[in-house]
Amino acid sequence: MSAAIVEARGVHKYFGGLHVLKGVDLAVRERELVFVIGPSGSGKSTLLRCLNRLEEPSDGSITVDGIDMLDRRTDINKARQRIGMVFQSFNLYPHMTALGNVALALRRVQGMSRAAAEARARQALERVHLADRAGHYPGQLSGGQQQRVAIARAIALEPRVMLFDEPTSALDPELVGGVLQAMRELRESGMTMVVVSHEMGFARAAADRVVFMDGGRIVEEGPPEAIFGNPQQERTRAFIGQIERH
């Protein structure tokens, strides 16, 4: 079993007086797909956003690919290139084409020439089966296509880890499939992934491990069969029962 590529220890997060994360430990091994589930307000998104320091943890330590993310001397912009992130609301740049969205960081952060950046961006779009939409603006794409462009934007930088923050929650049901398919293929390519999502079917099929969070703590974790089939904690049982009824 390989060593942890993402390691969070004793992570606390306060928003003003609100204690959102209450000492979370999470280790993700290389090539592992970890699913984080839990009721809204349980702190799962905040945890994810702490991993690439989009939120500043109030306490604790976070290492990603051997880099101490909370060390002041760490070049955070360099570290973030190793951590791809996909958002619920896609957050594509509306004034750029799909290709432009993917190529921006390649040019400005990795210093590639326009031609090299666009070639790499095209490859990334191919991986999400949207090469034919390279010249389209986000407004001309469906939600599902936009999210796949967002995935391409992240993987073009060849990250070591991908974070997904409810990637399908803003999508119409018929568009979810394409995004999950892109995630499945990414998983098959060996990408390490941390996914916050309510797609339980996908979790059962693809996750190595499911982490259940509630009230700012990890309540229970284990393989999907165990968490969904035989949860040990009362709160997990209640939550699983609730979502299964839908």
Add this chain to the structure above:
Amino acid sequence: MSFDDFLQAFFSLEILQQAWPILWAGLLNTLLLSVVVVPLGFLGGLILALLGTVHSRWVRWPLIAWVDLFRSLPPLVLLVFVYAGLPFAGLEVTALTAVAIGFFLNTGAYYGEILRAGIESVPRGQVEAARCTGLTAAQAMAHVVLPQAVRNVLPDLISNTLEVVKLTSIASVVALPELLFQARQAQSVTYNATPIMAAAVIYFILLWPVVRLLSRLENRQMAGRR
């Protein structure tokens, strides 16, 4: 008064011919002023708007005071103050420099407020997405936020620019003979209103295309919101 007298008093070709060199000199000055003052005001506004994104009260409060001050002062007063006041501080300024400084202060404050609204109109997720790919805060501002911000407030920016160009006529108070001043000079020499009418037509020809553009942009935005 016959119709011919009316034409003679307001639309005399003969007078226009005589007055044209004077008007032309004024027009050139108005164009020069606009070309200097609009980019300068925009630059001032950009600086103010970018400072407005700094979350420190040591920046925020002086900034608010600055913007409030220069939006409250009538531009004419500000201009006279700069032109007549700076020499007391040991700085002799030319009329053009005084106008440039005055407009930088005044219109910069207006452009600044417009651009600030534009920057605030860009969702936070845009910056987050950019920062997640390793862009610095400055790169995210330059490549992701500002292009969207400017586009979102383009009608306001153009509208303000129209006002600024019209406002350049106050430069005459510091003896910078712009179009309107020259027209009035010509009027007083010829005892005829034709030069003033000519100036009005010139302003219209200069600004009307911009007004049309503005209308089209506003219509497009309304359509976009539907």
